[in-house]
Structure formats: structure tokens, C-alpha cells
Amino acid sequence: MKLGTIILAAGDSSRMGGEPKQLLTYKGQSLIRRTTESALALQDGPVVVVLGAHRARIVPELTGLPVTIIDNPSWSTGQASSLKTGLAALYLTHKDIDAVLVLHIDQPLVSLGLLLHMLEVRKDEGKGIVACRYGTQVGVPALFDRDYIDELLQLAGDKGLQWVIVRHRDDCSEVPFEAGAIDLNFKRDVEQFQQAQMQAQ
Known part of the structure; x- marks a missing residue:
């Protein structure tokens, strides 16, 4: 299977006072670098990173990584525009991909192990969508068949x-990922996450 991965990292982190969450660090790495390296470690196909706000500050974090960086000038209109920008970049250059994996950068506990497990679930269960469940929510990381x-x-x-996931629940395999609920949207989310990491050390 040839997998294309899209990493959505275009937002301006307005709910965090404008400090780019893409550059928050976890275990010594920025979230954008960490997420991108996990995607590349799958070694299954092209990786596209969609940037928008704070582009100049974020690009250096991707130095040396074999990814396609694409700008979304319409990032402020919502996440859908970044997704479409990434899909266009991916599909125009790689029409032979079999599936698309979509990642956010503000879920720090997404691991290579989780992504590999999602691929195994897709192979074993044969559903067109594989999405992660945390709490009552089903969402990213999410894997979609090219259809x-x-x-x-x-x-x-x-x-x-x-x-899309809700519309096609009958064609969706769910992977439990309670840590997906850790979503660094607000300053207090970051503070709580950092405190928890310090306590765990």
C-alpha cells in the first residue's frame, strides 16, 4: 500500500495568545518536528506539511526532512482549506496513493506505534476509514481510503x-486512543500537560 500523509500545521494558535503551538516542545523536540518524523518513519510514501501562519518560524524546524511544504494562504478560513491544500499537493504529484493519513500537530502523544497499529487495523478489517477514539469523539489521527x-x-x-467520519460510520474502524484527548489548544492545556510530564519524570 502506498500511503500519503498530510500534517495540518497552518493555524495561528490564537487561543494560545499567538505563540505557535507547532513550536511547543515535548521530550526535547518541537511538536511539528516530532509529528513529521513519526510520519516519515512509516516509510510508506510522501509526507506533505501544510503551513500558514508563522511559516517563517516553523520552516527551520523541518530542515533536512524529505517532506513537501505547502502554504495555505487561506488558512484563516478554517481547517478544511488546509486539508484541501494538502490533498491537492499530495494527489497532484502522487496519483498512485492508496490511502491518506491526516495528522494534527497538537496531539503530543501520537506515536509511531499508534500509526503502525492503524495501518494494521486497516489491513485486518478492510474498512475505508480508520479513526481514533478518545472519550465520545472519533477523529484524528485518521486514515482514509483514496475513494x-x-x-x-x-x-x-x-x-x-x-x-466525513460520522457520515460513514459503517465503513470506519475505530482505534482506542484516549491520549488523543490531550489537545493543546489553550495555554492552560499546555500548562497542565507540562505539569503532568514533570510529575511523571
């Missing part, structure tokens, strides 16, 4: 991946 690319390209505004 869903056209539908993903129809998303607009803040209508995101979950909308």
Missing part, C-alpha cells in the same frame, strides 16, 4: 474530517 479523497475535497470552512 474518500473527492468527498474530503468538498469540505468547507470548519467542517472537518469528523463530518
